[in-house]
Amino acid sequence: MKNYFSSDFKLGILGGGQLGRMILTETQKFDIYTSILESNKNAPCADICNNFVIGDLLDFDAVYNFGKTVDVLTIEIENVNIDALDKLEEEGLTIYPKPKNLRTIQSKANQKNFYFDHKIPTAPFSHFAYLEELVICLETEVINFPFVWKAARFGYDGNGVKVVRNFADLESLPNVECITEQLIPFKNELAVIVARNSDGETKTYPVVEMEFHPEANQVEYVICPARIKKSVAKKAQEVALKVVNDLDFVGLLAVEMFQTETNEILVNEVAPRPHNSGHYSIEASYTNQFEQHIRSILNLPLGNTESKVAGIMVNLVGEEGFSGDVFYKNLNDILKIDGVTPHIYGKKETRPFRKMGHVTIVNKDIDKARKVAQKVKETIRVISK
Amino acid sequence: MKNYFSSDFKLGILGGGQLGRMILTETQKFDIYTSILESNKNAPCADICNNFVIGDLLDFDAVYNFGKTVDVLTIEIENVNIDALDKLEEEGLTIYPKPKNLRTIQSKANQKNFYFDHKIPTAPFSHFAYLEELVICLETEVINFPFVWKAARFGYDGNGVKVVRNFADLESLPNVECITEQLIPFKNELAVIVARNSDGETKTYPVVEMEFHPEANQVEYVICPARIKKSVAKKAQEVALKVVNDLDFVGLLAVEMFQTETNEILVNEVAPRPHNSGHYSIEASYTNQFEQHIRSILNLPLGNTESKVAGIMVNLVGEEGFSGDVFYKNLNDILKIDGVTPHIYGKKETRPFRKMGHVTIVNKDIDKARKVAQKVKETIRVISK
Numbered sequence: 001m002k003n004y005f006s007s008d009f010k011l012g013i014l015g016g017g018q019l020g021r022m023i024l025t026e027t028q029k030f031d032i033y034t035s036i037l038e039s040n041k042n043a044p045c046a047d048i049c050n051n052f053v054i055g056d057l058l059d060f061d062a063v064y065n066f067g068k069t070v071d072v073l074t075i076e077i078e079n080v081n082i083d084a085l086d087k088l089e090e091e092g093l094t095i096y097p098k099p100k101n102l103r104t105i106q107s108k109a110n111q112k113n114f115y116f117d118h119k120i121p122t123a124p125f126s127h128f129a130y131l132e133e134l135v136i137c138l139e140t141e142v143i144n145f146p147f148v149w150k151a152a153r154f155g156y157d158g159n160g161v162k163v164v165r166n167f168a169d170l171e172s173l174p175n176v177e178c179i180t181e182q183l184i185p186f187k188n189e190l191a192v193i194v195a196r197n198s199d200g201e202t203k204t205y206p207v208v209e210m211e212f213h214p215e216a217n218q219v220e221y222v223i224c225p226a227r228i229k230k231s232v233a234k235k236a237q238e239v240a241l242k243v244v245n246d247l248d249f250v251g252l253l254a255v256e257m258f259q260t261e262t263n264e265i266l267v268n269e270v271a272p273r274p275h276n277s278g279h280y281s282i283e284a285s286y287t288n289q290f291e292q293h294i295r296s297i298l299n300l301p302l303g304n305t306e307s308k309v310a311g312i313m314v315n316l317v318g319e320e321g322f323s324g325d326v327f328y329k330n331l332n333d334i335l336k337i338d339g340v341t342p343h344i345y346g347k348k349e350t351r352p353f354r355k356m357g358h359v360t361i362v363n364k365d366i367d368k369a370r371k372v373a374q375k376v377k378e379t380i381r382v383i384s385k
Numbered sequence: 386m387k388n389y390f391s392s393d394f395k396l397g398i399l400g401g402g403q404l405g406r407m408i409l410t411e412t413q414k415f416d417i418y419t420s421i422l423e424s425n426k427n428a429p430c431a432d433i434c435n436n437f438v439i440g441d442l443l444d445f446d447a448v449y450n451f452g453k454t455v456d457v458l459t460i461e462i463e464n465v466n467i468d469a470l471d472k473l474e475e476e477g478l479t480i481y482p483k484p485k486n487l488r489t490i491q492s493k494a495n496q497k498n499f500y501f502d503h504k505i506p507t508a509p510f511s512h513f514a515y516l517e518e519l520v521i522c523l524e525t526e527v528i529n530f531p532f533v534w535k536a537a538r539f540g541y542d543g544n545g546v547k548v549v550r551n552f553a554d555l556e557s558l559p560n561v562e563c564i565t566e567q568l569i570p571f572k573n574e575l576a577v578i579v580a581r582n583s584d585g586e587t588k589t590y591p592v593v594e595m596e597f598h599p600e601a602n603q604v605e606y607v608i609c610p611a612r613i614k615k616s617v618a619k620k621a622q623e624v625a626l627k628v629v630n631d632l633d634f635v636g637l638l639a640v641e642m643f644q645t646e647t648n649e650i651l652v653n654e655v656a657p658r659p660h661n662s663g664h665y666s667i668e669a670s671y672t673n674q675f676e677q678h679i680r681s682i683l684n685l686p687l688g689n690t691e692s693k694v695a696g697i698m699v700n701l702v703g704e705e706g707f708s709g710d711v712f713y714k715n716l717n718d719i720l721k722i723d724g725v726t727p728h729i730y731g732k733k734e735t736r737p738f739r740k741m742g743h744v745t746i747v748n749k750d751i752d753k754a755r756k757v758a759q760k761v762k763e764t765i766r767v768i769s770k
Binding site: 021047287300325326328332341347385 | 733
């Protein structure tokens with residue numbers, strides 16, 4: 001058996017953002033030496049990992065050379081140089097998630113093809129090398145309005161996704177490789193996180209629900225467990241598990257899905273790492289997603305994914321109109337409320353819509369948690385000084 | 386309102402051991418810049434705080450100079466140079482717990498006098514400047530066997546405490562200032578942690594119970610909640626709260642108590658900081674003791690001290706007969722069990738009886754947790770490679 005704890009073993013992580021920071025809490029708990037590659041010297045992980053290396057995650061040499069210094073390599077962001085990972089893997093380095101899975105997931109076109117090849121339910125789509133190609137198809141009515149446009153690569157947190165209803169909506173879009181998806185009316189946006197280790201053991205987290213602002217069409221609350229029928233939840237978990245097994249995936253996979261108006265489950269997209277939809281697990285679950293990520297990539301036994309209490313997560317996002325040194329206004333007011341835990345990611349400067357932190361609300365009663373979450377959302381403001 | 390989060394504010398901590406390490410998890414969560422003074426360059430906090438300063442905690446200049454670099458100063462160990470703290474406080478530095486409280490607590494004789502002066506129930510005691518004085522009192526039968534001997538200063542984790550039944554038992558004891566206490570038969574050893582901020586807000590954690598090995602007379606399990614009558618628990622919490630209020634304490638105070646055979650509560654001793662008896666709170670409580678410590682010393686609103694689930698803590702202590710590079714044997718086997726979380730403190734070398742980590746077991750059913758705790762205890766071994 002490998003000895004990871006208080007040993008010479010070195011875990012490498014590509015990326016030093018907030019997900020890395022929350023992984024570090026767990027590697028510290030287990031005393032696993034952790035080295036991080038990241039381009040931003042002020043990134044959330046900078047001060048608190050064992051070893052911090054500055055370098056570009058998309059640069060072959062930076063990733064390759066970093067990989068040569070560690071015993072197991074993982075990621076906290078999927079936009080990394082996969083050619084370097086392929087070479088490291090060939091040379092014997094253990095890398096989870098696997099480079100081939102990252103290659104499939106990095107491209108939304110590849111993801112969609114994968115779902116179709118494996119009969120995983122997803123919305124119909126078309127694939128275009130450039131926006132110009134899409135325009136031609138619209139002009140010739142091969143494709144019709146409305147549809148969802150997605151950049152094929154490097155979309156992140158809703159950037160790179162747009163609902164297109166007419167030619168005017170196309171004007172702001174970049175002329176890059178893209179897919180279009182049929183616009184399917186849905187009742188709920190759901191997510192399921194599945195962990196799998198290299199022995200093939202799997203554990204599935206409960207289904208979470210994204211509650212949207214009724215007007216702004218923005219996710220306001222991530223709610224665990226989702227307030228849906230058991231049969232729908234079971235179906236969502238089965239679909240997520242099928243994606244993980246069909247990918248022969250090792251690590252943590254967050255599967256985002258739609259529940260259609262006819263209670264079908266359609267896979268939207270996946271993320272091969274800890275995910276915003278699992279942040280609630282730090283306070284609510286027996287084993288949080290960050291510890292589970294560590295367990296899965298090191299082929300340790302997986303932990304219990306059940307919840308101790310209901311959990312709701314609210315993102316702390318930089319308010320419009322404020323830029324510069326961050327100030328968390330009214331943070332004290334939310335600390336007064338039972339079961340409220342803020343997480344501050346350590347970004348010194350706020351910008352409009354920048355993800356600066358999140359707040360978890362836990363309660364034995366999910367309806368009480370939902371009321372508290374609304375109060376939290378209405379109280380705290382991420383502004384500048 | 387002071388702005389502690391992602392700001393220029395600097396929190397100083399005297400001591401960089403495992404308690405400091407678990408405090409750092411919370412300062413990282415809140416992005417509070419933390420600087421640590423510690424004499425051991427390989428201490429558990431060394432790699433993971435924002436700033437690590439090497440220096441002797443008992444040296445006036447080391448503590449004073451360190452104090453001049455921070456905005457608020459706290460401790461994770463009480464054996465520090467208090468003269469330096471007095472001077473820093475005079476010069477305007479905010480220090481919690483207060484130096485005057487540390488002075489009272491550092492000396493077990495002062496602690497006992499404090500309890501008597503404030504009518505806080507505690508076992509009768511005598512105070513001696515040297516062991517030689519105690520010997521004279523025994524020879525003249527002013528004091529009689531058996532009794533509990535305690536070093537007045539710098540006792541830690543059971544060192545400096547001995548049950549003395551005859552003159553032979555005295556031989557191994559150092560010739561230092563000491564107290565003797567009447568040996569009182571007790572049913573249970575209990576502890577209560579109370580938090581108080583400088584606004585005077587207080588929050589009291591549930592009573593925990595130390596379960597001893599039936600033969601070895603060593604604490605095996607810390608169990609929350611204690612399996613005692615509600616009326617006894619209420620009395621224990623009231624006594625702990627009285628100690629905190631009478632001390633005019635700010636910070637976290639762990640109050641260790643005996644439940645006598647007649648259900649009296651007697652204060653044994655106190656620790657002015659997060660405490661081994663509160664480690665269960667990381668997994669079991671709405672607000673764990675380390676976050677609560679931060680909240681209390683920064684005069685933030687205090688968090689909910691209730692538990693989500695029952696929690697039991699097992700210490701991971703270096704096994705007799707093993708010294709050198711640590712190896713946590715059978716750690717994988719305990720990771721297989723639901724609700725089991727190991728905490729590894731980051732000490733690279735094990736020694737007999739050295740505290741190397743702890744394991745928390747949580748479950749909705751305390752009896753199930755107790756069974757799992759026993760399995761954990763019987764499975765994991767802290768040895769050397």
